[in-house]
Amino acid sequence: MTTADITADDMAGALAEATGDTSLLGAGLSAATRLEGDLGLDSLDLAALGAVLRDRYGTAVELVAYVAGLDIDEIIELTVGDVTGYVNRCRPARRRAERPAEQPQ
Amino acid sequence: MSRFLIVTLPLTGHAHRAVAVANELSARGHEVAWCGSKAYFRPLLGPDAILFPTGTRLFRDQAGHGIAALKSLWQEYLIPMARFMLPSVDRAMLAYRPDMVVVDQHALAGALVAHRHGLPWATLATEAMELTHPLAALPRVDAWVRAQLASLCQEAGVTEAGFDPLCSPYLLIAFTTSALTGEQPFPGHFVLVGAAMLERPAAFAWELVDPARRKVLITVGTMATGLAADFYQRAAAAVAPLAATLQAIIVGPPDLLPDPPGNVLVVPSVPMLALLPRLDTVISHGGMNTVCETLAHGVPLVLAPIRHDQPVVAAQVVRAGAGIRVPFSRVRPDQLRQALVTVLDDPAYRRAAMKVRDSFAAAGGAAAAAAHLESFVQAAR
Numbered sequence: 001m002t003t004a005d006i007t008a009d010d011m012a013g014a015l016a017e018a019t020g021d022t023s024l025l026g027a028g029l030s031a032a033t034r035l036e037g038d039l040g041l042d043s044l045d046l047a048a049l050g051a052v053l054r055d056r057y058g059t060a061v062e063l064v065a066y067v068a069g070l071d072i073d074e075i076i077e078l079t080v081g082d083v084t085g086y087v088n089r090c091r092p093a094r095r096r097a098e099r100p101a102e103q104p105q
Numbered sequence: 106m107s108r109f110l111i112v113t114l115p116l117t118g119h120a121h122r123a124v125a126v127a128n129e130l131s132a133r134g135h136e137v138a139w140c141g142s143k144a145y146f147r148p149l150l151g152p153d154a155i156l157f158p159t160g161t162r163l164f165r166d167q168a169g170h171g172i173a174a175l176k177s178l179w180q181e182y183l184i185p186m187a188r189f190m191l192p193s194v195d196r197a198m199l200a201y202r203p204d205m206v207v208v209d210q211h212a213l214a215g216a217l218v219a220h221r222h223g224l225p226w227a228t229l230a231t232e233a234m235e236l237t238h239p240l241a242a243l244p245r246v247d248a249w250v251r252a253q254l255a256s257l258c259q260e261a262g263v264t265e266a267g268f269d270p271l272c273s274p275y276l277l278i279a280f281t282t283s284a285l286t287g288e289q290p291f292p293g294h295f296v297l298v299g300a301a302m303l304e305r306p307a308a309f310a311w312e313l314v315d316p317a318r319r320k321v322l323i324t325v326g327t328m329a330t331g332l333a334a335d336f337y338q339r340a341a342a343a344v345a346p347l348a349a350t351l352q353a354i355i356v357g358p359p360d361l362l363p364d365p366p367g368n369v370l371v372v373p374s375v376p377m378l379a380l381l382p383r384l385d386t387v388i389s390h391g392g393m394n395t396v397c398e399t400l401a402h403g404v405p406l407v408l409a410p411i412r413h414d415q416p417v418v419a420a421q422v423v424r425a426g427a428g429i430r431v432p433f434s435r436v437r438p439d440q441l442r443q444a445l446v447t448v449l450d451d452p453a454y455r456r457a458a459m460k461v462r463d464s465f466a467a468a469g470g471a472a473a474a475a476a477h478l479e480s481f482v483q484a485a486r
Contacts, residue, residue, distance in 0.1 A: 019432065020440075021435050023435070023437075036170070036171040036172060036173060037169075037171075037173065039435075040170060040171075040432065040433070040434035040435060041171070042170070042171050042410070042416045043171075043239075043242065043243070043416060044416055044420060044430075064242065067243065068242060068243055068244060068245075069245070070243075070245060071245040071246075071249065072175075072176055075172045075243065075246065076171070076172050076173045
């Protein structure tokens with residue numbers, strides 16, 4: 001791994017764990033895949049996904065709080081890329097630790 | 106004798122609960138009039154019912170799920186329906202002069218017009234959405250819904266701050282109990298009466314029901330016909346290998362499943378209340394009417410919620426221990442079969458369903474709803 005940023009594939013793994021649906025692993029998720037419109041996730045699925053992301057990427061990742069801050073159209077259009085972007089923004093400390101060359105001090 | 110005007114929507118789960126309550130009011134010697142779509146309510150109520158027609162607005166079968174479905178429910182149905190009904194509900198109240206107006210929680214015009222005329226009104230909470238505030242977790246979605254309501258109120262000339270057409274300040278009757286909602290800090294004028302049930306007369310070939318096998322009823326209700334075919338195919342594939350011990354009855358147009366497995370009956374409708382005592386479990390989308398009828402008979406469920414309050418209802422049933430939730434759009438036949446077998450074989454699910462049944466019986470159902478309406482009017486005199 002050249003980067004610590006999580007990708008759509010990582011999200012597929014987290015979603016499969018959260019929903020128990022392993023078919024998501026081979027479903028070809030991309031950054032543009034919508035959680036609600038394309039994957040049919042509801043609020044309970046999102047809560048389960050939030051728990052998995054917290055376990056995997058640290059307690060700073062609070063997906064439910066992030067979604068609570070979105071307006072109605074942002075939730076409808078929420079994509080895999082939005083969530084990976086959010087998770088990556090939550091982890092600047094880890095990024096600095098793993099990529100010291102990019103953060104010269 | 107008191108006079109009640111019922112304002113409700115031409116939707117099975119909403120209208121049938123109102124009819125069950127109206128029948129109890131009539132049995133107690135009160136007079137009941139209706140305001141709603143003539144094309145829907147005249148056949149349901151019969152030729153002798155007093156009916157103030159609102160005209161009929163066609164309800165497009167909704168697509169989508171989740172928050173997108175919630176948005177379209179408000180934007181494309183509830184708010185336009187309220188606007189459409191306002192003038193005829195106004196005429197009905199002037200003509201009938203009821204002692205109390207009884208308003209389905211989503212028949213917003215009834216609440217607005219009753220308020221304008223200074224009439225006391227009761228809410229029939231026929232859905233789970235507005236009772237336990239599941240949208241509290243999504244404050245900006247909640248704010249969007251409130252903004253739709255506020256703009257409707259203003260349009261209808263109701264400008265009092267704090268007026269909420271979803272919840273009567275006088276009396277709110279909810280068709281559930283704390284066995285499902287959990288202990289909640291409900292206001293004192295909220296009463297939870299359990300299930301209010303009305304039989305749906307339907308021709309049914311009882312001779313095709315095999316008493317030797319266990320029986321599952323599979324229904325996604327009357328609203329989701331566009332999504333039903335794919336789910337019913339997966340459900341049929343789920344039950345087919347269980348043919349030796351299980352018979353399934355799928356409710357839907359028979360052409361939805363042209364070549365069903367041998368242990369699957371596909372029928373357009375069922376006499377639900379007559380059939381329920383013979384059922385071992387129900388697979389459903391989690392419409393509150395179907396779920397409450399099922400639990401009122403102590404029958405556990407497998408729930409595949411699609412949208413609106415259905416995920417909320419499913420979560421309540423799971424928390425009560427009376428069923429298992431599966432994902433509607435993704436559940437595979439083997440997963441559905443596993444959920445079904447678990448609910449059938451583990452007696453804990455039926456025991457939990459029977460606990461909900463007992464709480465419904467203690468709550469009194471439609472008769473208790475009628476008694477609360479009656480006492481409110483008597484106390485107001």
